[in-house]
Amino acid sequence: MSVDDIVLKTEELYYRYPTRSDYAxxxxxxxxxxxxxxxxxxxxxxxxxxxxxxxxxxxxxxxxRVIVDGKDTRGLPTSxxxxxxxxxxxxxxHQIFAETVKDEIDFGPKNLGFPPERIEQARQRVLAEMGLQxxxxxxxxxxSRGQRQRxxxxxxxxxxxxxxxxxxxxxxxxxxxxxxxxELIYQLNKKGHTCVVTxxxxxxxxxxxxxxxxxxxxxxxxxxxxxxxxxxxxxILRAGIKPPEVxxxxxxxxxxxxxxxxxxxxxxxxxxxxxxEKIHR
Amino acid sequence: xxxxxxxxELGKLRSPIHSLDPRAKLLWWICxxxxxxxxxxxxILLAFTIWIWIMAVLAKISYKMYxxxxxxxxxxxxxxxxxxxxxxxxTEDQFYFFRFGILHWSLEGTIYALAMGMRIVxxxxxxxxxxxxxxxxxxxxxxxxxxxxxxxxxYMYPLMVISSFKFLPELSGDYITITDSFxxxxxDIDAGSIVQRFRxxxxxAIPLIDSMLRRAMRISIALELKAFDVDIKDRTFYExxxxxxKDVLFVLTGVLAILFSILAIVLGIAKVEMYL
Ligand SMILES: Nc1ncnc2c1ncn2[C@@H]1O[C@H](COP(=O)(O)OP(=O)(O)OP(=O)(O)O)[C@@H](O)[C@H]1O
Ligand SMILES: [Mg+2]
Numbered sequence: 001m002s003v004d005d006i007v008l009k010t011e012e013l014y015y016r017y018p019t020r021s022d023y024a025x026x027x028x029x030x031x032x033x034x035x036x037x038x039x040x041x042x043x044x045x046x047x048x049x050x051x052x053x054x055x056x057x058x059x060x061x062x063x064x065r066v067i068v069d070g071k072d073t074r075g076l077p078t079s080x081x082x083x084x085x086x087x088x089x090x091x092x093x094h095q096i097f098a099e100t101v102k103d104e105i106d107f108g109p110k111n112l113g114f115p116p117e118r119i120e121q122a123r124q125r126v127l128a129e130m131g132l133q134x135x136x137x138x139x140x141x142x143x144s145r146g147q148r149q150r151x152x153x154x155x156x157x158x159x160x161x162x163x164x165x166x167x168x169x170x171x172x173x174x175x176x177x178x179x180x181x182x183e184l185i186y187q188l189n190k191k192g193h194t195c196v197v198t199x200x201x202x203x204x205x206x207x208x209x210x211x212x213x214x215x216x217x218x219x220x221x222x223x224x225x226x227x228x229x230x231x232x233x234x235x236i237l238r239a240g241i242k243p244p245e246v247x248x249x250x251x252x253x254x255x256x257x258x259x260x261x262x263x264x265x266x267x268x269x270x271x272x273x274x275x276x277e278k279i280h281r
Numbered sequence: 282x283x284x285x286x287x288x289x290e291l292g293k294l295r296s297p298i299h300s301l302d303p304r305a306k307l308l309w310w311i312c313x314x315x316x317x318x319x320x321x322x323x324x325i326l327l328a329f330t331i332w333i334w335i336m337a338v339l340a341k342i343s344y345k346m347y348x349x350x351x352x353x354x355x356x357x358x359x360x361x362x363x364x365x366x367x368x369x370x371x372t373e374d375q376f377y378f379f380r381f382g383i384l385h386w387s388l389e390g391t392i393y394a395l396a397m398g399m400r401i402v403x404x405x406x407x408x409x410x411x412x413x414x415x416x417x418x419x420x421x422x423x424x425x426x427x428x429x430x431x432x433x434x435x436y437m438y439p440l441m442v443i444s445s446f447k448f449l450p451e452l453s454g455d456y457i458t459i460t461d462s463f464x465x466x467x468x469d470i471d472a473g474s475i476v477q478r479f480r481x482x483x484x485x486a487i488p489l490i491d492s493m494l495r496r497a498m499r500i501s502i503a504l505e506l507k508a509f510d511v512d513i514k515d516r517t518f519y520e521x522x523x524x525x526x527k528d529v530l531f532v533l534t535g536v537l538a539i540l541f542s543i544l545a546i547v548l549g550i551a552k553v554e555m556y557l
């Protein structure tokens with residue numbers, strides 16, 4: 001991969017909220033490349049939201065730089081950065097205002113000045129991608145929480161951003177809804193969107209993310225592929241995070257097997273079967 | 282909107298003025314509302330306004346808020362002063378700057394406009410000063426204490442007011458999140474002409490009202506769970522407010538302002554008519 005692939009970069013990023021005396025971000029240096037699926041995890045208050053709010057200019061560095069799609073965010077308003085970065089807020093009710101699903105989705109593209117045909121196309125595409133077909137004329141407030149969450153994602157995706165940022169996409173959703181939402185984001189990632197997600201749900205992280213960034217006390221504490229990060233159980237526990245059970249199990253049952261990719265319970269079962277066959281032979 | 286919320290938050294600052302009893306400031310404010318009713322001499326009104334500006338320095342409000350206090354109202358009233366003379370009845374004995382047909386502008390008209398404008402400036406400046414230096418929650422609590430313990434009126438009503446002020450920081454948090462989410466969809470609330478900005482407040486208002494209603498519902502349930510509205514006559518109050526000599530002194534300055542106004546009436550210098 002070349003340097004050109006970097007779509008998002010922070011250089012010695014420090015941030016302090018004006019009302020606080022301590023830093024909420026300390027010396028964050030990250031490169032995020034085109035097509036990555038990154039999960040940012042960490043305890044409550046570790047700085048995840050503060051970090052991703054820098055990615056679309058909602059916050060501007062106290063010190064250091066944030067480069068998005070080759071541009072320094074300092075000089076650009078969020079409404080301009082919205083062309084490259086889609087940011088989905090945790091609570092869909094904080095953004096939904098329109099009378100119909102259709103109007104809600106068209107709002108962003110209209111603000112960006114897309115021509116009517118492109119708005120139409122974008123809407124059809126995101127409705128299909130988010131599984132909201134046929135709901136165009138519905139009132140958003142009558143949709144279920146999961147549907148509203150997907151509508152929030154759809155209305156951001158309609159602006160055709162290169163990078164998609166989602167803060168805590170799965171709070172308030174049951175396991176099934178969470179999985180299907182992450183699955184949708186995963187599909188978008190496969191189609192080429194760069195995705196950055198914060199979450200407290202380690203099982204979802206282990207199922208979908210390929211890269212994990214662990215925040216701890218305002219700093220980036222660990223950064224690597226999902227299996228690299230979760231293999232460092234002691235450090236992870238120190239940062240106040242409980243790694244997914246399947247990693248812990250794998251480590252205890254198969255201490256000699258090196259994990260070279262993220263594992264899910266099915267993989268572990270397969271590994272165990274193989275091990276058993278080895279023993280029987 | 283964000284500005285108004287910020288202004289209401291100012292009441293929690295620490296300063297000699299902020300530490301006064303909220304009830305003292307309420308009485309002072311009432312005095313300063315009476316003054317522009319009694320007096321129309323623009324120069325006396327100006328003097329009172331400047332007095333409040335000086336007190337605002339003591340209250341240590343931020344530069345941005347101070348600028349708002351000093352500039353906004355005079356500018357607003359400037360428009361009144363510019364237009365009012367056109368409607369001032371044109372009589373023969375005035376000094377005219379110009380007079381073409383129905384269009385006219387006289388010195389007398391200008392002075393009269395200035396007087397009316399200064400009344401508004403003084404009233405609004407006093408009101409803003411009051412809001413910027415008083416913790417409205419503290420005020421409601423102090424008034425509630427007085428009502429319950431002295432007048433035997435249920436604490437319920439003041440508490441309703443208090444809870445709505447408690448709402449403000451949360452409301453301002455919601456407001457920021459919501460405007461941020463609109464910004465992320467390329468809709469910048471704070472950009473564009475006044476008309477454009479006004480139109481943009483409508484989409485923001487909907488999620489804001491929605492989240493407010495949800496919060497209100499949650500809070501009312503929480504209040505009932507904490508035994509609010511149980512019929513006990515002598516309830517205790519965590520924050521006790523006591524009137525000190527400083528508070529008395531402060532109210533006295535307001536009373537003095539009224540006395541001065543009455544004196545001015547007696548001396549015949551209270552009315553703008555003396556210049557006309
Ligand atoms: N608007 C704000 N003003 C002042 N301090 C803030 C503000 N927002 C967050 N903070 C502080 O910054 C620190 C990092 O907060 P942040 O919201 O980024 O954490 P987080 O990792 O997203 O937590 P969570 O998992 O709870 O969402 C915390 O100490 C928090 O109290
Ligand atoms: Mg957060």
